[in-house]
Amino acid sequence: MADQPLERPIDLLDLAPSPNGTKPAGRTSRAQWVYETLRAAIHRHHFTHGDRIREEDVARSLGVSRTPVREALSRLQSRGLLEMAPGGLVIAALARPQIMELYAMREILEGSAARFAALKASQAEIDSLYRIHEAFDRARESAPRMAQVNRDFHQGIYEAGHNRYLMRTLDELHDALTLLPSTTFTVTGRPVTALAEHGAILDAINARDADRAESLARDHIAHALKARLELMFSYA
Known part of the structure; x- marks a missing residue:
């Protein structure tokens, strides 16, 4: 993939944050627009690790000059989404040690988010989380749909905090999480256990039990790491 030029320019433009892909005026705002468009493309797995991102290809695809593209690519590199390879900038890949570090931080942060939600969430926010939880249950036959609803569930907890x-x-x-391939909901048994874990976290938040909410959220991420490692490094 690393030797291939940037492809699917029409799809890339469709990801632009402005309505109908309208480009904003001004160098700074255009650089931000290019940055947000490429970040959205990476988040939605429009690219995969090793794909080369050429400055001239992005400029041509989005109809902008190379200057705002250069600034956007520099920001993406500083965020760890791009890395330098022998042929130029490519979508970054995470090795096992990086994944372990990432999930160690995620466990702490997700636990804190659940704790804050238990302390600060409004009843309307909790009710919304229960509705997302029900949608997660209904999505069990589709791993991609589960992954999407899962993101909404966790985002809801963050916002409720x-x-x-x-x-x-x-x-x-x-x-960094978007750099990971596929979804752990393809691992046998993970959809069922994740659903139960979400329900327990949510019940603790609803009960305003901050200690339990944090503990359950941390356990949830530890189990997610186990599924991730099984998905990526199992040789069975």
Whole structure:
């Protein structure tokens, strides 16, 4: 994949944050627009690790000059989404030690988010989380759909915690998570256990039991790591 030029330019433009892919005026705003478009493409797995991202290809695909593209690529590299390879910038890949470090941080942060949610969530926010939980249950026959609803569930907990600094840290962490291939919901048994874990976390939040919510959330991420390692490094 690393020797292939950037492909699917129409799809890439469709991911642009402005309506109908309209480009904003000004170099700074255009650089931000290119950055958000490429970040969205990476988050949605439009690219995979090793795909080469050429400055000229992005500029041509989005109809902008190379200057805002250069600035956007530099930001993506600093966020860890791109890395330098012999042929230029490519979508970054995570090795096993990086995955272990990532999930160690995720366990702490997700636990904190659940704790804050138990302390600060409104009843309307908790009710919304229960509705997402029900949607997660209905999605069990589709791993991609489960992954999408799972993101909504966790995002709902973050927002219910009402801590902007934790949200900012989790946003950066999720950049790294998007570099992981596939979804752990393809691992046998994971959909059922994840559903039960979500329900227990949510019940603890609803009961305003911050200690239990944090403990359950941390266990949930530990189990997610086990499934991730099985998915990526099992040789059975």
